[in-house]
Amino acid sequence: MAWFEKAAEAPARMPTEAVWTVCPSCKAYIEKMAWNAADKVCPRCNYHERLGCRERVALLADAGSFKEINAQVTVRDPLAFKDASGAYADKAKATAAKLGVGEAVLTGTAMLDNIPIVLGVMDFKFLGGSLGSGTGERIRLAAEKAVALKRPLILVTASGGARMHEGIVSLMQMAKTCAAIAQLKDAGLPYFAVLTDPTTGGVSASYAMVGDLNIAEPKALIGFAGRRVIEQTIKQKLPDDFQTAEYTLAHGFVDHIVPRKEMKAFLAKMLRYAGCGKTDG
Amino acid sequence: MKKQTPWDIVQIARHSERPNIGDYIRLMCEDFVELHGDRLFGDDRGLIGGFATIGGEKVMLIGHRKGRTVEENIEANFGMASPEGYRKAMRLMRLAEKYRLPVVSLVDTPGAYPGSEAEARGQAEAIAHNLEFMSTLKTPMVVVVTGEGGSGGALGIAVGDRILMLQNAVYSVISPEGCASILWRDGTKAALAAETLKITADSLMGLGIIDAIIPEPPGGAHTDAAKTAATVKKAVLAQLAALKKLPVEKLLEQRYAKFAKMGQ
Numbered sequence: 001m002a003w004f005e006k007a008a009e010a011p012a013r014m015p016t017e018a019v020w021t022v023c024p025s026c027k028a029y030i031e032k033m034a035w036n037a038a039d040k041v042c043p044r045c046n047y048h049e050r051l052g053c054r055e056r057v058a059l060l061a062d063a064g065s066f067k068e069i070n071a072q073v074t075v076r077d078p079l080a081f082k083d084a085s086g087a088y089a090d091k092a093k094a095t096a097a098k099l100g101v102g103e104a105v106l107t108g109t110a111m112l113d114n115i116p117i118v119l120g121v122m123d124f125k126f127l128g129g130s131l132g133s134g135t136g137e138r139i140r141l142a143a144e145k146a147v148a149l150k151r152p153l154i155l156v157t158a159s160g161g162a163r164m165h166e167g168i169v170s171l172m173q174m175a176k177t178c179a180a181i182a183q184l185k186d187a188g189l190p191y192f193a194v195l196t197d198p199t200t201g202g203v204s205a206s207y208a209m210v211g212d213l214n215i216a217e218p219k220a221l222i223g224f225a226g227r228r229v230i231e232q233t234i235k236q237k238l239p240d241d242f243q244t245a246e247y248t249l250a251h252g253f254v255d256h257i258v259p260r261k262e263m264k265a266f267l268a269k270m271l272r273y274a275g276c277g278k279t280d281g
Numbered sequence: 282m283k284k285q286t287p288w289d290i291v292q293i294a295r296h297s298e299r300p301n302i303g304d305y306i307r308l309m310c311e312d313f314v315e316l317h318g319d320r321l322f323g324d325d326r327g328l329i330g331g332f333a334t335i336g337g338e339k340v341m342l343i344g345h346r347k348g349r350t351v352e353e354n355i356e357a358n359f360g361m362a363s364p365e366g367y368r369k370a371m372r373l374m375r376l377a378e379k380y381r382l383p384v385v386s387l388v389d390t391p392g393a394y395p396g397s398e399a400e401a402r403g404q405a406e407a408i409a410h411n412l413e414f415m416s417t418l419k420t421p422m423v424v425v426v427t428g429e430g431g432s433g434g435a436l437g438i439a440v441g442d443r444i445l446m447l448q449n450a451v452y453s454v455i456s457p458e459g460c461a462s463i464l465w466r467d468g469t470k471a472a473l474a475a476e477t478l479k480i481t482a483d484s485l486m487g488l489g490i491i492d493a494i495i496p497e498p499p500g501g502a503h504t505d506a507a508k509t510a511a512t513v514k515k516a517v518l519a520q521l522a523a524l525k526k527l528p529v530e531k532l533l534e535q536r537y538a539k540f541a542k543m544g545q
Contacts, residue, residue: 168480176541
């Protein structure tokens with residue numbers, strides 16, 4: 001790293017959380033107002049911070065157009081699961097209350113640049129964006145809604161994978177969501193997957209990877225197995241760029257990497273190529 | 282006799298002498314012609330398939346392959362399939378659809394191979410596309426979890442019309458060891474995790490994930506492979522006979538509904 005590329009030093013005055021954001025990637029101090037104005041993208045290193053599902057909806061849906069669907073579908077606990085840190089049901093309930101969203105995905109109808117769509121946005125803060133049965137059910141119902149309304153479906157993924165606390169029922173959500181998307185595709189409707197940091201495990205191995213278009217945010221972690229597991233398996237250190245969006249694109253599994261600022265316009269353009277948004281008389 | 286714990290059953294499911302796909306082919310099929318390669322990259326030895334005749338019934342047989350000897354296991358990568366394995370499976374399922382052959386899928390894997398090459402060639406994409414494809418496969422498909430149903434690597438060939446499980450097989454979203462080290466931060470809590478995860482045939486039946494349990498000889502399948510294979514054969518043929526009566530539209534409707542109701 002050359003001297004002029006070095007991360008900014010902490011400002012001389014004591015930084016306060018109210019004024020500064022430390023970029024989680026390059027550790028540069030960025031003024032909080034600038035950070036938020038850039039939609040939480042680091043102006044120095046282009047790191048795209050993880051967004052909550054409502055922040056993401058605000059970036060993609062036309063103002064006031066998003067209407068949540070499937071809110072009645074909340075966390076289920078098919079195994080009555082308890083681990084070292086307590087009961088899963090309690091943890092899930094507390095998370096839902098804290099985030100104000102009932103599952104790891106928020107689904108709804110929306111307009112994107114005046115094109116009617118069905119939108120699902122995952123939230124990594126909700127138990128690591130894990131794919132529980134409520135998550136899978138919301139996605140299935142969103143896909144079915146898209147078929148019923150003859151609208152394209154866009155899913156924004158952010159997930160560590162299947163939700164262990166729901167065991168085999170969680171695994172089956174991979175099959176269920178892919179089946180629902182297959183129906184949507186059979187109906188001739190577009191499905192775009194937008195892969196954000198991170199998209200791994202059971203989510204990458206299901207609906208995240210079967211988009212008509214797979215679109216990724218810069219530097220997003222995308223992969224199946226975790227880095228540590230792979231390193232233990234092959235007994236080698238992996239390169240830094242392993243499983244990044246850029247790596248995934250180079251290996252042929254995403255169509256485009258699109259910066260956050262340009263995502264909405266890009267999606268609108270792709271939807272129009274896919275034949276959406278035509279005013280038919 | 283002391284009641285078996287889920288962890289005991291995990292040990293039986295992983296037993297080195299447990300019948301593997303080679304045994305089932307030998308003991309259950311009058312004929313088997315292996316079909317090699319995914320036409321894209323290579324021929325996975327951890328997931329194999331081909332034309333088979335079972336009790337006079339022509340089928341497409343696919344399944345994970347575990348070895349018995351060290352050499353076999355190295356060749357078969359211990360039953361951990363790579364993307365080319367899943368893509369070969371899809372190719373063979375497409376052929377089955379074209380030739381109107383039912384698919385029989387034997388599941389026995391610790392999981393999809395977590396290696397850097399597998400990542401580079403799109404392990405996630407390969408499994409994902411299989412899930413999508415199987416949901417609309419226009420031919421009957423019977424799945425038998427014969428040993429270990431290891432997460433996405435198992436599911437990648439397991440979206441069928443009927444899912445059967447051998448009595449001492451397990452099917453789980455994560456290995457008990459993996460779950461223990463993540464949620465209990467203690468790999469030695471695997472027995473507890475095995476119990477909590479509900480991964481045995483009995484539990485899966487209770488959760489509505491599988492359709493039937495295939496009994497094993499006392500002591501486990503490895504004590505009598507011939508008898509086990511005969512039971513599996515009978516169960517598979519019975520399911521195929523029932524499924525073949527359904528028109529394709531009905532079959533697909535039922536398959537969609539089957540997975541849709543899981544965790545509804």
